[in-house]
Amino acid sequence: SSVPQATDNNGSMQNHPSEAIINLDHGDPTMYESYWKKLGQKHNLTIPGFQSLSYFSNIKNLCWFLEPKLEQEIKMLHNIVGNAIIKDHHIIVGTGSSQLIMAALFALSEPLNQPNPINVVSPAPYYSSYPEMTDLLRSGLFKWGGDANTYDHKDEPYIEMVTSPNNPDGVIRKPVVITNGAKGMLVHDLVYYWPQYTAITSPADHDIMLFTVSKCTGHAGSRIGWALVRDENVAKKMVKFIEVNTIGVSKEAQLRAANILETISVSCQKIKSRDLENFFEYSHNLLVERWKKLREAIKKNELFCVAKFPLQYCNFSGDFTESYPAFAWMKCKDGVDCEKLLKEHKILSRSGRRFGSDPEYVRVSMLSRDEEIDVFLKRLPTILDCK
Amino acid sequence: SSVPQATDNNGSMQNHPSEAIINLDHGDPTMYESYWKKLGQKHNLTIPGFQSLSYFSNIKNLCWFLEPKLEQEIKMLHNIVGNAIIKDHHIIVGTGSSQLIMAALFALSEPLNQPNPINVVSPAPYYSSYPEMTDLLRSGLFKWGGDANTYDHKDEPYIEMVTSPNNPDGVIRKPVVITNGAKGMLVHDLVYYWPQYTAITSPADHDIMLFTVSKCTGHAGSRIGWALVRDENVAKKMVKFIEVNTIGVSKEAQLRAANILETISVSCQKIKSRDLENFFEYSHNLLVERWKKLREAIKKNELFCVAKFPLQYCNFSGDFTESYPAFAWMKCKDGVDCEKLLKEHKILSRSGRRFGSDPEYVRVSMLSRDEEIDVFLKRLPTILDCK
Numbered sequence: 001s002s003v004p005q006a007t008d009n010n011g012s013m014q015n016h017p018s019e020a021i022i023n024l025d026h027g028d029p030t031m032y033e034s035y036w037k038k039l040g041q042k043h044n045l046t047i048p049g050f051q052s053l054s055y056f057s058n059i060k061n062l063c064w065f066l067e068p069k070l071e072q073e074i075k076m077l078h079n080i081v082g083n084a085i086i087k088d089h090h091i092i093v094g095t096g097s098s099q100l101i102m103a104a105l106f107a108l109s110e111p112l113n114q115p116n117p118i119n120v121v122s123p124a125p126y127y128s129s130y131p132e133m134t135d136l137l138r139s140g141l142f143k144w145g146g147d148a149n150t151y152d153h154k155d156e157p158y159i160e161m162v163t164s165p166n167n168p169d170g171v172i173r174k175p176v177v178i179t180n181g182a183k184g185m186l187v188h189d190l191v192y193y194w195p196q197y198t199a200i201t202s203p204a205d206h207d208i209m210l211f212t213v214s215k216c217t218g219h220a221g222s223r224i225g226w227a228l229v230r231d232e233n234v235a236k237k238m239v240k241f242i243e244v245n246t247i248g249v250s251k252e253a254q255l256r257a258a259n260i261l262e263t264i265s266v267s268c269q270k271i272k273s274r275d276l277e278n279f280f281e282y283s284h285n286l287l288v289e290r291w292k293k294l295r296e297a298i299k300k301n302e303l304f305c306v307a308k309f310p311l312q313y314c315n316f317s318g319d320f321t322e323s324y325p326a327f328a329w330m331k332c333k334d335g336v337d338c339e340k341l342l343k344e345h346k347i348l349s350r351s352g353r354r355f356g357s358d359p360e361y362v363r364v365s366m367l368s369r370d371e372e373i374d375v376f377l378k379r380l381p382t383i384l385d386c387k
Numbered sequence: 388s389s390v391p392q393a394t395d396n397n398g399s400m401q402n403h404p405s406e407a408i409i410n411l412d413h414g415d416p417t418m419y420e421s422y423w424k425k426l427g428q429k430h431n432l433t434i435p436g437f438q439s440l441s442y443f444s445n446i447k448n449l450c451w452f453l454e455p456k457l458e459q460e461i462k463m464l465h466n467i468v469g470n471a472i473i474k475d476h477h478i479i480v481g482t483g484s485s486q487l488i489m490a491a492l493f494a495l496s497e498p499l500n501q502p503n504p505i506n507v508v509s510p511a512p513y514y515s516s517y518p519e520m521t522d523l524l525r526s527g528l529f530k531w532g533g534d535a536n537t538y539d540h541k542d543e544p545y546i547e548m549v550t551s552p553n554n555p556d557g558v559i560r561k562p563v564v565i566t567n568g569a570k571g572m573l574v575h576d577l578v579y580y581w582p583q584y585t586a587i588t589s590p591a592d593h594d595i596m597l598f599t600v601s602k603c604t605g606h607a608g609s610r611i612g613w614a615l616v617r618d619e620n621v622a623k624k625m626v627k628f629i630e631v632n633t634i635g636v637s638k639e640a641q642l643r644a645a646n647i648l649e650t651i652s653v654s655c656q657k658i659k660s661r662d663l664e665n666f667f668e669y670s671h672n673l674l675v676e677r678w679k680k681l682r683e684a685i686k687k688n689e690l691f692c693v694a695k696f697p698l699q700y701c702n703f704s705g706d707f708t709e710s711y712p713a714f715a716w717m718k719c720k721d722g723v724d725c726e727k728l729l730k731e732h733k734i735l736s737r738s739g740r741r742f743g744s745d746p747e748y749v750r751v752s753m754l755s756r757d758e759e760i761d762v763f764l765k766r767l768p769t770i771l772d773c774k
Binding site: 026028029030032033036037039040041042043044045046047048049050052053054055056057095096098099102106129132133136137138139140141214218219220221222223224241244245246247248249250251252253255256259260263 | 413415416417419420423424426427428429430431432433434435436437439440441442443444482483485486489493516519520523524525526527528601605606607608609610611628631632633634635636637638639640642643646647650
């Protein structure tokens with residue numbers, strides 16, 4: 001977290017590009033700044049000093065700290081995009097999706113009252129934060145159980161994290177642990193299931209589904225995520241976790257997120273507004289361009305490779321599209337520690353080891369600012385030459 | 388959390404006052420709305436859509452998610468009020484002080500690598516959330532150890548929460564567990580150490596000190612707290628906890644809190660501004676008035692009593708003052724379940740049992756809106772008549 005980046009907080013290069021350290025380790029979604037800068041001051045949020053002093057947003061709601069306007073905009077956006085079924089689900093706001101993952105693990109495990117912590121699993125390569133957040137406090141309720149592909153305690157209760165599209169590799173996933181009973185519980189982490197990244201093939205309709213503005217609109221600094229939860233008791237327990245952990249979620253961040261979601265919903269309207277480009281089209285086009293350049297840079301040699309994604313029909317765009325994930329999951333040739341190699345060339349990435357995979361793999365963010373992606377793509381061939 | 392209140396979110400009575408349920412269970416600081424409403428639109432915060440997309444606020448700071456402007460205003464305010472020594476302390480922002488308590492427990496216990504969870508203690512009556520937050524995930528690092536007055540495992544590492552002024556009873560506290568070794572670790576929860584509540588007798592200077600805007604300015608909805616931490620390794624571990632728990636703290640909330648703290652610092656300037664009343668004077672006067680009325684309402688009978696507080700010199704106001712706590716810690720006559728009695732009269736309070744104390748006690752919020760406090764104070768004599 002304290003590593004230097006190529007750009008400072010204003011997005012300008014600190015060093016000459018050829019010298020700069022390019023930090024593509026985190027999935028910091030600064031790519032989206034260009035869209036929001038175009039809108040200028042037109043979509044500002046203004047909060048007077050006397051607003052939102054109370055802990056409470058809506059005491060009649062199961063999720064008493066959820067701002068009604070945010071609830072409304074979340075529903076609106078899912079209806080427009082068609083990526084999730086809102087009906088028969090409770091909406092729970094969280095301080096980013098991280099807090100909601102913890103809340104879900106708590107809500108599913110606590111009522112079981114097991115003598116030992118239950119296993120939380122996900123197939124490798126899995127999101128590198130899952131083991132860390134699961135084991136942080138050495139909970140007696142749950143513990144990290146590793147790669148779901150090799151999980152074999154199916155007679156005990158367990159939780160499988162189903163991340164789709166998957167972080168780090170962008171693959172569309174279904175649960176992998178096959179159970180004969182009802183011991184398995186699922187948390188669907190759908191934070192990348194938006195049309196800039198992948199085809200929206202059908203509205204997701206699971207027991208617990210997680211989303212976040214970070215990966216939808218780029219506003220990672222707001223720390224706003226939401227869960228769609230079918231079961232009322234699970235929803236109540238998740239609310240309880242957030243109540244004890246942080247006594248709710250910042251109202252300012254919720255109001256801003258509501259504003260931002262409203263803007264992108266408006267941008268999707270069929271009758272085009274002259275000064276408001278369709279947000280998902282704009283972002284999709286940026287990612288298509290970046291992935292095209294990445295594949296070109298990689299094609300020139302045999303050191304790196306990235307997977308191909310199938311062409312699928314997207315109900316949102318009304319067109320066929322491949323996936324253009326938020327991360328490139330790059331594989332180096334056998335025996336090469338890819339993170340180390342890239343670091344020698346001042347490119348910071350995250351090793352495959354962190355995802356339960358091999359050191360030949362790295363995860364590289366595709367959501368950085370243009371300047372950083374450009375330097376990265378120019379530097380890739382240099383690495384090949386130096387080998 | 389889902390109990391009805393006398394007022395809706397706009398502060399207007401839902402029922403006729405004589406019928407209304409008055410919720411004084413939570414410490415929702417809506418009393419402060421009147422100050423901020425007077426300022427009107429002059430101290431609005433405006434955030435353009437393109438601001439603060441990144442997870443990062445300042446990559447060069449140990450607390451990489453702390454907004455520089457908030458850091459600056461926290462320092463400014465402590466210097467003006469004189470309630471804490473900033474020098475040689477790291478500032479860590481949290482999603483309210485709740486998250487910072489958890490972060491501190493993690494940071495102090497994790498490096499010890501003990502086979503069993505260490506005890507977290509505080510003298511009764513203690514803040515009712517401590518046991519709940521400590522034991523929520525059945526951590527292997529720490530567990531609630533109960534009343535510090537009777538704690539007797541002093542040969543093992545433990546953490547004492549030193550809450551001063553104390554929640555629920557407003558008493559100024561020092562650590563109570565006397566150790567012969569260095570096994571005891573302290574967390575100073577100073578969220579009520581502000582001049583509206585009590586005399587600022589000297590600047591606090593402890594290893595870990597916690598504050599929050601909720602109790603300082605009334606902006607509980609923002610969920611912004613901060614810790615002043617002496618030891619760099621402890622500070623780093625606290626940052627790590629917040630990183631894994633919520634990947635930082637909402638930028639909008641931080642920017643708003645910075646704005647709000649700046650306003651109250653300006654309001655304290657010796658050269659009075661015509662349209663900006665000294666925030667602490669204003670709030671102190673409100674609390675003095677409310678406590679005066681409460682003591683009058685109680686004096687008329689022998690059913691309830693509240694403690695007296697000593698007169699002390701306040702360095703901030705330059706005058707002697709008693710304490711006027713955010714909560715009234717009321718005792719009923721022996722054998723009466725006070726929470727139950729008040730509930731029969733549609734006054735929701737929190738039982739002494741929740742604070743490790745007796746059912747004769749209740750905690751009643753003194754920070755609600757005028758309308759609610761008025762109904763409460765009018766209803767108290769009714770209760771006496773009905774007995």
